[in-house]
Amino acid sequence: MRSVLLFSILWITLISCSEKEVNQAIKPNIVFILADDLGYGEVGYQGQEKIKTPNIDALAASGKIFTNHYTAAPVCAPARCMLLTGKHGGHAYIRGNDEWRERGEVWDYAKAAEDPNLEGQRPLPADTQTLAKLLQGAGYKTGIVGKWGLGAPLSEGIPTNLGFDYFYGYNCQRQAHNLYPPHLWENEAKIMLNNEIVVPRTLLDSLADPNDAKSYSRYEQQDYAPDLMHEKALAFIESNQDKPFFLYYASPLPHVPLQIPAKDRAEYVKALGDETPYDGSQGYFPNQKPRAAYAAMIAKLDQQVGEIKQKLDDLDLAENTIIIITSDNGSTYTGGVDFDFFESSKPFTNGYGRTKGFVYEGGIRVPMLVNWPGKVEAGSSSNHISIFYDWLPTICDLVGIPIPADTDGESFMAAIYGKAQKPHEYIFWEYPEYGGQQAIRMGKWKAIRQNIIAENSLEIELYDLENDPQEQLNLAATNPDLISKMEAIFKKEHSKSALERFHMPALGD
Known part of the structure; x- marks a missing residue:
């Protein structure tokens, strides 16, 4: 009997709640x-x-x-x-x-x-x-x-x-x-x-x-x-x-x-x-x-x-x-x-x-x-x-x-x-305007490509955001292994756009 009473109270409480609640x-x-x-x-x-x-x-x-x-x-x-x-x-x-x-x-x-x-x-x-x-x-x-x-x-x-x-x-x-x-x-x-x-x-x-x-x-x-x-x-x-x-x-x-x-x-x-x-x-x-x-x-x-x-x-x-x-x-x-x-x-x-x-x-x-x-x-x-x-x-x-x-x-x-x-592991950007750009952030490291379309360039800049948040000191020349890793990611994450406007020939489009 007590369990029935408790169930009834619970049911009444539920149905009295507003739809919002x-x-x-x-x-x-x-x-x-x-x-x-x-x-x-x-x-x-x-x-x-x-x-x-x-x-x-x-x-x-x-x-x-x-x-x-x-x-x-x-x-x-x-x-x-x-x-x-x-x-x-x-x-x-x-x-x-x-x-x-x-x-x-x-x-x-x-x-x-x-x-x-x-x-x-x-x-x-x-x-x-x-x-x-x-x-x-x-x-x-x-x-x-x-x-x-x-x-x-x-x-x-x-x-x-x-x-x-x-x-x-x-x-x-x-x-x-x-x-x-x-x-x-x-x-x-x-x-x-x-x-x-x-x-x-x-x-x-x-x-x-x-x-x-x-x-x-x-x-x-x-x-x-x-x-x-x-x-x-x-x-x-x-x-x-x-x-x-x-x-x-x-x-x-x-x-x-x-x-x-x-x-x-x-x-x-x-x-x-x-x-x-x-x-x-x-x-x-x-x-x-x-x-x-x-x-x-x-x-x-x-x-x-x-x-x-x-x-x-x-x-x-x-x-x-x-x-x-x-x-x-x-x-x-x-x-x-x-x-x-x-x-x-x-x-x-x-x-x-x-x-x-x-x-x-x-x-x-x-x-x-x-x-x-x-x-x-x-x-x-x-x-x-x-x-x-x-x-x-x-x-x-x-x-x-x-x-x-x-x-x-x-x-x-x-x-x-x-x-x-x-x-x-990393986050990735690809942007085919303002000259054509790509970027990767991997932990403290930031890799950037500029002028992919404007200059057919695949050069990579590399910055240590932990010590250089304003991205002033390019460390690419002293980190060849990291640059190779970034190059592989850039290639992996790019796919040819369905829209010709966004094609980047330097990336094989």
Whole structure:
């Protein structure tokens, strides 16, 4: 009789639980926040002193910092492809930014804004295995808010064909070169905004005073895309609070152009004082207060991170939600960003050739933290070497999904939990742009090939990151055995791309 009574109490308790409580007990929610061009040294917990990032820093303090985390490519589209597919640059379908030029005038911003046949990048095939599809198959509601860049609007490579139940944001990376765009996309629908078309690289009028704020009015319109997308991200969390969800929040911040509403930049205009206006000569839009604008864009990202965390708290979801924050590549070198003033890549080297677009540390080592109350030790850090293509197996591991056999990545769930973690034998990069590049990190050693296409070169540079994190002293000549090992890995990990654009003849393509 007593056992029957206990069973009855247990049954009543179970059926009285809300659907939210039952689902959350089984699978954690995942919020993956991917900043755009956020440098290793541009957040407070990494030593940034001029830009305030209190919300990101708080998540770092109550979670775990990974100091040796890498993007899988030094620019947007391939990094995002490799993140979602678990493939490295020697195997991935998208290995560089591919604007799919055979369609016509794809770089004509105004024409592409009007004609979706010219908008967007070359598509991933619809049958591509993605992290989103795997999570969708495990009962997750999946959403992407932000920047896509992996398939044009009318192609098979739109987000809703690749595992996402919901999409809102920029389909096209080129259209994201204006943060007050004429339109965004919601699933397959083109959503018109209250903004006029202002073509990127539009300069000040010839008679305009660069020190007069009114001269820049055309670059600040009504509908600020990062604000609109943020509202949709919050709404996605709220509307899916009763089921496990995966939110891939691919923010366009702080990627140039330097555009931020006046109310958001006021603090930094005051704090940073007089500035030399940026005239737009390096591309993107001019800006009267470029340092203040850039700092405010990172602060805006931080504010939005705080609001995501507050939404999770308000809905009683925080304890069962994994928050991951990282960046698609290192900081930019153009568009008016003063990377030396902000020490954007600290402790690595700054500037063209060493940051975005290149496989030196400033271009590929990115900030990364994981926050999961009660599961990840607060205030902890890890020096485990990890990379974007590890996320697919790691997230599968964290939520109890079988890891696909054909991933290039390795789960680092143990490192997240603070347990003994088997290290990679090596991690690998292949990037057929900016001259053509490959790289390997093996423990403290870093091997780099540059100008594989531009100069048909297979020369290898070798650096000891433990003693030379700025990659200044090439030790290749004194380590012939290690160079031979790196050559064998470069050959093993490269496969001929299915797309001619990414072929590297020096590698036998």
